[in-house]
Amino acid sequence: MSDIEIQDLYAASYRRLLGQLIGVTGSAAEAEDVVQEAFVRGLDHPRRLLDADNPEAWLRTVAVNLARSRWRRAQRLVGLAPRLVEEPRESDTDGNVDLLQALRKLPGGQREVIALHHLADLTVEQVADTLGLPTGTGKARLSRGRTALSTLLVKEMPHV
Amino acid sequence: MSEFTPLREAVDAVASRSVPPDFAELKRRATRRGRRRVVIAAAAGAAAFLAVGGGLAAGSLRGSDQPLWVGEPATPSSESPTVQESAEPPASPYALGKALDTILEKAPGWTINDGPVGDGYDYAFNGPCSGNWTEGATSGADGAAPGRWGGMGIAGFPTAAQASDAAARFVENLKSCTSTEWRTQPIARTGAVLAFSADAVAWIQRTDDTVDVLQVRTNDGAPPVGVQVEVAEWMVAYRTWQEQN
Numbered sequence: 001m002s003d004i005e006i007q008d009l010y011a012a013s014y015r016r017l018l019g020q021l022i023g024v025t026g027s028a029a030e031a032e033d034v035v036q037e038a039f040v041r042g043l044d045h046p047r048r049l050l051d052a053d054n055p056e057a058w059l060r061t062v063a064v065n066l067a068r069s070r071w072r073r074a075q076r077l078v079g080l081a082p083r084l085v086e087e088p089r090e091s092d093t094d095g096n097v098d099l100l101q102a103l104r105k106l107p108g109g110q111r112e113v114i115a116l117h118h119l120a121d122l123t124v125e126q127v128a129d130t131l132g133l134p135t136g137t138g139k140a141r142l143s144r145g146r147t148a149l150s151t152l153l154v155k156e157m158p159h160v
Numbered sequence: 161m162s163e164f165t166p167l168r169e170a171v172d173a174v175a176s177r178s179v180p181p182d183f184a185e186l187k188r189r190a191t192r193r194g195r196r197r198v199v200i201a202a203a204a205g206a207a208a209f210l211a212v213g214g215g216l217a218a219g220s221l222r223g224s225d226q227p228l229w230v231g232e233p234a235t236p237s238s239e240s241p242t243v244q245e246s247a248e249p250p251a252s253p254y255a256l257g258k259a260l261d262t263i264l265e266k267a268p269g270w271t272i273n274d275g276p277v278g279d280g281y282d283y284a285f286n287g288p289c290s291g292n293w294t295e296g297a298t299s300g301a302d303g304a305a306p307g308r309w310g311g312m313g314i315a316g317f318p319t320a321a322q323a324s325d326a327a328a329r330f331v332e333n334l335k336s337c338t339s340t341e342w343r344t345q346p347i348a349r350t351g352a353v354l355a356f357s358a359d360a361v362a363w364i365q366r367t368d369d370t371v372d373v374l375q376v377r378t379n380d381g382a383p384p385v386g387v388q389v390e391v392a393e394w395m396v397a398y399r400t401w402q403e404q405n
Contacts, residue, residue: 007183019175023167028174036181036189043190099170118164119171150163 002046009049010039013056017063023115025067026104038063060120061130064112102152110145113138256401257307260394264309264376267387272309273359273377282340284330284355284362285313285373289337293330296322302373306398310376320369327366330373331355334362348385352392356382363388365395372399 014035021031038059042049052058103111116127128138264272282289285302294300294315302313317323334342334355344355352365361382362375372395382388 003187010180010183010186014180015175015178018178018180019168019171022171022174028178031175032178036186039186040189043187099167100174103167114164119168149167153163153166 002050003043005050006039006042006046009042009055009059013059014039017056017060020060020115020120021063021067022100023103023119024064024112026100026106026111028100030067031063034063034066035059037066057130060116064116064130068108068112099153102149105152106145106148110141110148113141114145114149117142253306256394256398257305260305260307260391260398261309263387263390263394264307264383267383270380270383270387271378273379274309277377278359280340281359281377282342282357283311284334284342284360284375285311288339289334289342290330291333293326293333296326305374305376310374312375313373315371317369317371320366323366323369323371327353327364327371330364330371343382345382347388347392350389350392350396352388352395354382354388363391363395365392365399367396367399370399 017035017038018028018031021035022028025031025034041062042055042059049055049058103114106114112131113127116122116130117124122130124138124142125135127133127142128135131138133141283302284290286294297315297317299316300314302311304310305312315323315326317326331344331353335344340357340359342355342357344353346352347354347363350365352363355362355364358381359379360375360377362373365372365374374391374395383391
């Protein structure tokens with residue numbers, strides 16, 4: 001029974017979570033990896049997923065944590081073995097790439113709060129809770145992130 | 161329209177072009193993960209056993225090169241309370257590093273070289289003898305190994321078969337190298353390969369789609385077989401811990 005419920009959740013939530021995680025990571029490929037991995041972990045622990053107050057939020061939190069862990073690892077690895085570290089794959093040929101590149105230029109902490117607040121529609125308190133931050137820190141990052149992203153978009157994409 | 165509307169539209173557009181994998185594929189991945197976790201828990205339990213009880217066992221090994229003094233790490237005896245009580249996998253990089261140190265430091269008649277690194281030291285993972293073994297890798301890195309000793313490199317591949325081919329290519333490249341004389345041999349029961357030179361010993365372990373290489377400096381050649389096995393099992397435990405954390 002739980003598999004059917006998770007399959008329904010997968011059908012309903014996958015693309016929404018993917019969009020949110022593209023915002024968090026700045027990379028479609030990275031987002032695909034972590035969202036799929038979050039569902040795999042949900043299948044691994046179905047009761048934890050299905051008993052959660054909001055299963056989609058559970059998946060989002062797992063995916064965000066995976067993204068943060070992978071990002072830290074990747075940062076550590078880039079300097080050590082640059083020839084082996086995967087470059088971001090981009091297959092887009094339209095303006096979406098520019099937007100994603102602007103997003104990627106934000107510091108990771110700011111990108112996370114921007115994505116969760118403006119793409120996942122979480123309140124600042126929910127964003128802080130998801131990221132394990134004090135609410136004040138979440139607010140400060142959101143404010144700085146908005147300013148930085150607006151500046152980037154105006155400077156690099158005046159047509160947007 | 162919010163200033164973030166274009167951003168939302170952009171990520172939605174990119175997300176909508178993504179083809180999600182079939183749900184059955186995710187289930188297969190979860191099933192494989194579950195199976196592997198069972199094996200790894202047993203191997204990690206053996207590593208924890210070593211950390212706790214290795215001193216006693218090492219005492220009985222003085223002057224001996226006998227392998228398999230740990231027993232069968234993959235299937236700890238249910239009649240052994242020591243193993244059962246110690247069967248929790250190490251829960252942190254620190255604990256994993258300590259477990260590796262314990263394995264390496266208690267090897268009878270075999271010592272780690274902790275002196276200065278010579279100019280010609282060959283770090284196999286990406287040294288002059290490694291060749292193009294990581295061709296096709298989609299991820300990778302190297303750096304200090306957990307614990308006090310050695311370096312560790314990792315290369316991830318799209319499939320287990322490609323990882324297996326790459327590991328074989330790596331071993332062949334080392335064997336045929338002339339700048340450093342590397343000798344290689346399989347490690348009993350583990351599927352891993354040991355490579356050793358006059359200055360170092362390297363373990364090459366494939367786990368699923370990943371190849372890990374752990375290298376330690378020594379002038380003593382290959383360590384006792386029991387240590388070879390334990391380090392190979394430790395590498396599998398470490399790989400699984402990394403994937404789950």
